[in-house]
Amino acid sequence: MPDRPISTIAFIGLGAMGAPMAGNLVRRQFRVTGFDMREAAREALVAAGGAAAASAAEAAAGADALLLMVVNAAQARAVLFEAGALAALAPGATVILMATCPPDEAEAIAAEVTRTGRHFVDAPVSGGVNGARGGTLTIMVGAPAVSFARAKPVLDALGDKVFHVGEKPGQGATVKTVNQLLAGVHIAVAAEALSLAEKAGIDGRLLFEIMGGSAASSWMLKDRGPRMQEPDPAVASAVDIFVKDLGIVLDAGRAARAALPLAAAAHQMFLAASGLGHGARDDSQVVRAYRALNARPANDA
Amino acid sequence: MPDRPISTIAFIGLGAMGAPMAGNLVRRQFRVTGFDMREAAREALVAAGGAAAASAAEAAAGADALLLMVVNAAQARAVLFEAGALAALAPGATVILMATCPPDEAEAIAAEVTRTGRHFVDAPVSGGVNGARGGTLTIMVGAPAVSFARAKPVLDALGDKVFHVGEKPGQGATVKTVNQLLAGVHIAVAAEALSLAEKAGIDGRLLFEIMGGSAASSWMLKDRGPRMQEPDPAVASAVDIFVKDLGIVLDAGRAARAALPLAAAAHQMFLAASGLGHGARDDSQVVRAYRALNARPANDA
Incomplete structure (x- = not known):
């Protein structure tokens, strides 16, 4: 039948x-x-x-x-x-x-x-x-x-x-992979933007208010940006999920022989955040890897 | 007075x-x-x-x-x-x-x-x-x-x-710089996503329709995405503007001693697009640098 x-x-x-x-x-x-x-x-x-x-x-x-x-x-x-x-x-x-x-x-x-x-x-x-x-x-x-x-x-x-x-089976997975490529890079670049602004003494909340209303906006910037200002926000999706998903993105690129420089750079930042002990935290906390890199120098007494 | x-x-x-x-x-x-x-x-x-x-x-x-x-x-x-x-x-x-x-x-x-x-x-x-x-x-x-x-x-x-x-004077310029960092990376990553999808035989128009309604969306993806499907769209803002503006972003990072890995990678793609002769084309045409990298192999007879 x-x-x-x-x-x-x-x-x-x-x-x-x-x-x-x-x-x-x-x-x-x-x-x-x-x-x-x-x-x-x-x-x-x-x-x-x-x-x-x-x-x-x-x-x-x-x-x-x-x-x-x-x-x-x-x-x-x-x-x-x-x-x-x-x-x-x-x-x-x-x-x-x-x-x-x-x-x-x-x-x-x-x-x-x-x-x-x-x-x-x-x-x-x-x-x-x-x-x-x-x-x-x-x-x-x-x-x-x-x-x-x-x-x-x-x-x-x-x-x-x-x-x-x-x-073709695999084409659905490719579109989902592309979705994760965009989502992961958008989170990481929001964190990169925030770390540069923080270094210049700009208030992060004001920054994301301005960016959210401009051509620099993304769905992830509006969603994850506010959580980047919190010390330890509730976990909606973990850093390690993007370690995995951007890993799948790069595996797909490797299998297809496609260079994905932005996805590769973003994956490094999620990996570093996980390596710093933040893998189980909310994925907005990829900003901790940027802060580790770009912190304002401490005043050693 | x-x-x-x-x-x-x-x-x-x-x-x-x-x-x-x-x-x-x-x-x-x-x-x-x-x-x-x-x-x-x-x-x-x-x-x-x-x-x-x-x-x-x-x-x-x-x-x-x-x-x-x-x-x-x-x-x-x-x-x-x-x-x-x-x-x-x-x-x-x-x-x-x-x-x-x-x-x-x-x-x-x-x-x-x-x-x-x-x-x-x-x-x-x-x-x-x-x-x-x-x-x-x-x-x-x-x-x-x-x-x-x-x-x-x-x-x-x-x-x-x-x-x-x-x-402080310079803080306004920093926020504008951050705006360009986000905007430039969002354009480049949309092109990166498109190039991976095209390699898998996914229709670009359908891809951006799906992404535009998901958490993978950005202002730039919705604005520049459709123009990436056109062979030579009218120039709203040129590739060379982002060669300049992401250059300012990286100079600002250099002056502040801040690592900006995504901005740096995106700048390379705008530079390559300009080097391929597309500097005066619409900035959506950064996708041409990705297509040069990730083209499907030609069937050499």
């Missing part, structure tokens, strides 16, 4: 993003069976109207689709190929990979999945926990048109900005 | 920015005498209700304020110290430097002006020709409070976002 629309979904990875996404699928009348290592996460899905399985393969058994919202490509491989979830799916089922993965890894996983006669949809997201809760994620899809069409009703339940960016 | 409010203004530099700014001062009832090397520019000011002088010193003779909207610090020095405009001003007059200058040069000029007993206001602008015409410029002022207060009615005629960023 290769043309049966997707009705039953195995959902793997019920974390901060995955849990509300699975809930949105339940509300749209999909039959969702979830799996996560953490028992509390499984119980929460049951409370939301889904079912819980004792393993990824059990969740996948006979399902029309497998949705992966795991941490990285290695976990996606483990679920699909080692835990046996791929083999357990219905013939002609659709695998939807929504984790942030390097483009070449998404492409390699796609090749292994389609070899079994199943569909593969490379569909990473942006929009964070708020987007996951509200069903307003941005979803960047690389997949053949026929596979995209099958997955579309599922994706529409999760996001309101669903873009088919190309026919 | 040191406390007499500013009534007569010598305006030097009646270019694309200066001409409409001088017109706005005339409309606010200031008595404006202008000077520019180009006769057509002087005639335009007379037509707008101002007066024209045959030299900078003649324009400055006995004036309450001297407003400099010249190209750079060297021109400002030439007008003030070589052409004799400073000495011609009324005692206690106010010099308002609105050109984009390196912070240390603004500071040095300030020292020479204040030595004669006159006020100095470091007041660079952003907002472009549209802001100059509409009187909606952003003005970033470094000056002692008393000097700022004297200049304020003049500045209010030119901009609607007038910020007193510090008591």
